[in-house]
Amino acid sequence: MGLRRPVFVLSGGAARGAAHLGFLAASEAAGVTPKAIVGASAGALMGALYSSWDCTTATPWERLKTLGYGDILRFAFSKKGIFSSGHLCQVIREALGKKSFEELPVPMYAVATNWSTHSLEILDSGDLAEGLAASCALPPIFTPVVRSGFEYLDGGVLSILPILAARHVFPTDLLIAVNVNAITPRNDGGKKGEGSRGREENWISMALGPLWLSIERSIHIEQTFADFTLPIPAGDYPLFSLRFIEKTYALGYDEGMQFFHRRDVQERIYVGE
16 A cells, blocks of 8 residues: 555543654654544644644643643633633644645644534634644533534533544545553552542542443444544643643653554655655
């Protein structure tokens, strides 16, 4: 089939999304520039930051490390969400190197949930920050993003690892999917650790546990449509904690470097400009 530039498909994952930037740094080091990036939520944001800074990760990483929740969150005083997606959009805009989807050297496809029509949409034109905010507007944390008269929510609501959406746009291309919500298998009897798996069960975890089982089942189904799926075990760390982003970034980089050095991967992907 020959060597081809791959399409990266990047999952949602909130704070775990730093692992995507680590993976993209590994692709940069390996000389692999994707043909396009399809992402949901944090995956869309990290992919767009990388592309908007001319397919480099140094500036996005420096900016990401300085952000705290005080910078990102502003109360919305709305019945539709706790925090303002408008403020989130402004924070994203200030972090980007380019302002529109059309300016990006590597095309970006941000998956979002159209709440007005209850359908999954791929955003790939117009205001970049607005499209990314729409893909990241996780309910009920953020208010919906209004775009062209429609309300949009986080893409992960319907597809946290949007491989089927990517396959629709790129039916014959090489798809490399990256899931940052994977969990390291353990045989320690569930002992406590710094990651999320070692915590004791409580009513919150019991409420969210079935939801995550449903999400994992969806990921399992969608990943059968990818050529390669890289599970990065950032799922060992809390979903919404910024304390661990340096560790998840390093994890993404290490896993990415191992991936790009695999013989079966090197035999299929194009390396170079």
